Amino acid sequence: MTSVHVTDLTKDYTLRSGLRRTRLRAVDRVSFDLVPRRTVALVGESGSGKSTIAKLLTRMEKPTSGRIDVQLDDRTPVMGSVYQRHVQMVFQDPFASLNPFHTIEHHVARPLRIHHRTHDAASTHARVVEMLQRVNLEPAEQIALRRPHELSGGQRQRVAIARALAPGAQVLIADEPVSMLDVSIRLGVLNLLGRLQREDNLAVLYITHDLATARHFSDEILVLYRGRVVERGPADAVILDPHHDYTKLLALAAPDPERVGSVGGTRRGAARELPARDGIDNSVCYDHDLGDWVHVDDRERARA
Ligand SMILES: Nc1ncnc2c1ncn2[C@@H]1O[C@H](COP(=O)(O)OP(=O)(O)OP(=O)(O)O)[C@@H](O)[C@H]1O
Numbered sequence: 001m002t003s004v005h006v007t008d009l010t011k012d013y014t015l016r017s018g019l020r021r022t023r024l025r026a027v028d029r030v031s032f033d034l035v036p037r038r039t040v041a042l043v044g045e046s047g048s049g050k051s052t053i054a055k056l057l058t059r060m061e062k063p064t065s066g067r068i069d070v071q072l073d074d075r076t077p078v079m080g081s082v083y084q085r086h087v088q089m090v091f092q093d094p095f096a097s098l099n100p101f102h103t104i105e106h107h108v109a110r111p112l113r114i115h116h117r118t119h120d121a122a123s124t125h126a127r128v129v130e131m132l133q134r135v136n137l138e139p140a141e142q143i144a145l146r147r148p149h150e151l152s153g154g155q156r157q158r159v160a161i162a163r164a165l166a167p168g169a170q171v172l173i174a175d176e177p178v179s180m181l182d183v184s185i186r187l188g189v190l191n192l193l194g195r196l197q198r199e200d201n202l203a204v205l206y207i208t209h210d211l212a213t214a215r216h217f218s219d220e221i222l223v224l225y226r227g228r229v230v231e232r233g234p235a236d237a238v239i240l241d242p243h244h245d246y247t248k249l250l251a252l253a254a255p256d257p258e259r260v261g262s263v264g265g266t267r268r269g270a271a272r273e274l275p276a277r278d279g280i281d282n283s284v285c286y287d288h289d290l291g292d293w294v295h296v297d298d299r300e301r302a303r304a
Pocket of ligand 1: 013014015024026044045046047049053
């Protein structure tokens with residue numbers, strides 16, 4: 001199994017305007033650990049530095065300072081192509097992340113070949129089919145032959161997840177993996193990620209601007225504001241007892257099963273409506289009757 005230790009990670013960008021140069025600190029001394037079977041959520045508004053951290057972790061960008069140490073259980077450092085195989089990313093946009101000219105089989109087979117995970121065409125095909133089945137894309141043999149435009153957004157994101165896991169990923173960076181999907185299928189994709197995490201002992205970094213899903217799907221939450229971690233802790237503690245003003249603002253808009261009637265003024269036993277807030281996903285709420293988080297449309301359908 002693989003862990004990631006991030007220490008004082010800092011990233012500066014140089015911005016040019018005519019002859020003038022200014023420096024923007026996008027990520028400022030951020031530290032956290034990613035360990036198997038646990039999810040850390042990075043929460044913050046647009047521009048707070050979330051995607052920059054993802055790019056640093058996947059080595060698409062170089063840090064200005066700080067360390068990212070990836071190591072196996074016995075502390076052997078993970079480097080080079082093994083690093084790339086172990087640390088994989090699922091991008092926000094399933095429409096842009098798949099090449100429209102290639103089949104689904106090509107997308108999932110490519111990382112298998114690059115990382116020498118299979119040795120001939122037959123074993124590569126068998127592994128592609130297995131991966132598609134693992135992400136509930138059935139009938140896998142037929143899906144493998146299709147091109148991305150022949151799939152729905154949710155199906156494409158499942159392909160992207162299969163592609164990330166195919167080479168044997170141990171660390172998954174999920175950068176807003178459901179924000180571009182129809183609200184009715186978001187929970188399904190997040191639940192799929194949860195199952196795959198348990199099955200493969202994945203360490204997951206879940207990047208989102210949505211505290212509600214962050215609470216449901218993560219063990220620890222880091223609240224990022226202008227590149228800095230302003231608050232961190234166990235998911236429930238951060239949301240139920242936020243200390244930083246910025247977190248309080250975010251938490252106000254997140255569903256809270258413990259704080260009965262305080263948001264939306266509804267009784268216990270009914271799912272609570274949330275006040276609409278810019279940039280916050282209100283489509284998921286906690287239903288006390290079900291004892292689970294549900295999509296508001298599903299809840300309405302169940303009541304009808
Ligand atoms: N390549 C770049 N060059 C210059 N500035 C950049 C670059 N990439 C990001 N930035 C700046 O760094 C800051 C952090 O950006 P980042 O994309 O990490 O934020 P974010 O929290 O992921 O936002 P969003 O939720 O909108 O994706 C922003 O001010 C952004 O404009």
